[in-house]
Amino acid sequence: MNDAEIVEHTIAFVKETLKGAEGGHDWFHIQRVFKNTLLIAKEEKVDLLVVSLGALLHDIADAKFHDGDETVGPQLARTFLKELDIDKNTVQHVIKIIENISFKNTLTSRPDRPFDSKELQVVQDADRLDAMGAIGIARAFNYGGFKNRELYNPGIPPNLKMTKEEYKKSKAPTINHFYEKLLLLKDRMNTDTGKKLAETRHKYMLDFLEQFYKEWDPLSSGTAH
Numbered sequence: 001m002n003d004a005e006i007v008e009h010t011i012a013f014v015k016e017t018l019k020g021a022e023g024g025h026d027w028f029h030i031q032r033v034f035k036n037t038l039l040i041a042k043e044e045k046v047d048l049l050v051v052s053l054g055a056l057l058h059d060i061a062d063a064k065f066h067d068g069d070e071t072v073g074p075q076l077a078r079t080f081l082k083e084l085d086i087d088k089n090t091v092q093h094v095i096k097i098i099e100n101i102s103f104k105n106t107l108t109s110r111p112d113r114p115f116d117s118k119e120l121q122v123v124q125d126a127d128r129l130d131a132m133g134a135i136g137i138a139r140a141f142n143y144g145g146f147k148n149r150e151l152y153n154p155g156i157p158p159n160l161k162m163t164k165e166e167y168k169k170s171k172a173p174t175i176n177h178f179y180e181k182l183l184l185l186k187d188r189m190n191t192d193t194g195k196k197l198a199e200t201r202h203k204y205m206l207d208f209l210e211q212f213y214k215e216w217d218p219l220s221s222g223t224a225h
Contacts, residue, residue, distance in 0.1 A: 003049045006084055010056045013080055017060060022146050024139035025062050029130060033058065036126035040193045046119045050090055053081070054097035054123040074098050097123050103131075103181055125194030128185045133201030136182055137208055144174030151175065152216060178209060 001009065018027045037055040041048060057080070061073040074095050081091045096115045101124050131139065144151070150173040158179035159166065172180070186202040189195045213220065 001085055003052075006049065006086065007052050007056070009084065010053060010080075014056050014060060017076075022143060024142045024146075025059055029139070030056060030059060032130050032135065033123070033126045036129050036197075037123050040122045040125055040191055040197075043193045044118055044122055044191055046122055047090070047093070049086075050093050050097070050119045051122050053090075053094045054101075054119060055126060057081075057094060058098050058101050058123060058127060060098075070099070070102075093117065093119060096120065100124075101127055103128070103185075121190035122194075125189050125191050125198075128189065129194065129197055129201065131182055132185055132198060133204045136201065137205060140174050140177050140182065144177070147171070149174055152212070175209075175212070178205060 014030055015027050018025075018030065021027070034052065034055040037051050041051050057073075057077040059073070060080075061076050077098055078091065078095055081094060096117070097120045100115050100120055130136065141151070149171060150156075152175040153173045156173055156176065158176040159170070159172070160179065162170065162180060170176075170180070182205060183202065186195075186198045189198050
């Protein structure tokens with residue numbers, strides 16, 4: 001198979017695997033990240049097959065839907081990729097992207113990550129963009145509803161110093177997630193294109209929060225308290 005056929009085969013595999021997935025982590029999430037990846041990749045010198053496969057397979061088995069097991073996704077992706085005629089270096093690079101893309105992996109005592117590449121940076125930016133703006137807001141509340149979480153609780157402040165394990169186990173209201181992750185993403189983008197796109201989405205989330213607090217308590221000043 002040529003690269004285009006490999007990508008098409010992967011798309012079919014992901015669509016089938018993610019049938020019935022939670023709405024924020026389904027095929028359409030993958031498709032958006034894939035398109036964001038291709039957009040960002042236009043301005044970066046990267047291996048297009050690696051970033052395409054990394055984007056398509058990055059959430060093939062998200063750990064949060066597998067009892068926190070972070071090995072399921074990489075294993076599933078590796079098994080699939082071994083069936084294709086792809087060189088071992090490409091397969092390994094894609095697996096490393098899957099293993100290192102998550103935001104929660106930045107919540108460790110070591111701020112540096114054990115693996116880095118321009119390809120990882122591009123796919124990570126693409127994935128982070130989908131957690132921002134109107135789509136990011138929709139995804140956050142969809143997942144919050146999926147987990148039966150409160151929309152907001154003024155008595156439960158955001159935890160801005162969470163460890164990775166605390167983040168994985170958190171059951172906090174959805175609004176807290178804005179402060180614990182979504183609003184932090186703008187300053188963690190890797191590429192120039194990612195940074196530009198993040199600006200608009202970040203502002204949209206700030207505007208949303210301002211309106212949310214006004215509607216939550218019309219007697220307040222419109223800010224969190």
